[in-house]
Amino acid sequence: MREKLNKFMYGRYGNDELNQFIFKLVIGSLIISLFTKGITYISETFYYISICLAISVYYRIFSKNIGKRLSERDSYLSYRSQYKVKMAKRKKHNEEKKTYAFFKCPSCKQKVRVPKNKGKISIHCPKCGVDFIKKS
Numbered sequence: 001m002r003e004k005l006n007k008f009m010y011g012r013y014g015n016d017e018l019n020q021f022i023f024k025l026v027i028g029s030l031i032i033s034l035f036t037k038g039i040t041y042i043s044e045t046f047y048y049i050s051i052c053l054a055i056s057v058y059y060r061i062f063s064k065n066i067g068k069r070l071s072e073r074d075s076y077l078s079y080r081s082q083y084k085v086k087m088a089k090r091k092k093h094n095e096e097k098k099t100y101a102f103f104k105c106p107s108c109k110q111k112v113r114v115p116k117n118k119g120k121i122s123i124h125c126p127k128c129g130v131d132f133i134k135k136s
C-alpha cells in the first residue's frame, strides 16, 4: 500500500506551507458555513468556497508542474513574511502610543514622536528643522 502510494506520488509536488494555509481557510469556511445555516445563501456560498479551496489543495498536492507550485509557494512565503513584519510594526506602534504622542510635521510630513501628556509643547522636526506647537 505504502509502495503504491509512493509510486503514485513520484514526480508529484506534495504538501507545502501554502497548502497548509489553504487548508486552514477550508476549515474556516466550513465553520462559517455551519454557523450561518439560518441564512441559506451565505451558508451555501461558504460551503462552495470550502469545496473549491479543498480541490485546489488536492490539485497542488498531486500536481506534476513542480516549478509552478514552487513559485506559488515562494510568493506565499514572501507575502507572509511581509505581513508578519507589518504586524510587528503595528504592535510596536500600539505599544508606543501608550507613552508617546505622534504628530506629522506641517512642512515635510515627517512623523514625529514626543512624550505624551506634556501639555502644549514646541516640537522640532528632526528632518527639516521646522518648529511647531502641539498639545501632547
Ligand SMILES: [Zn+2]
Pocket: 105, 106, 107, 108, 109, 110, 125, 126, 127, 128, 129, 130
Ligand atoms: Zn519637517
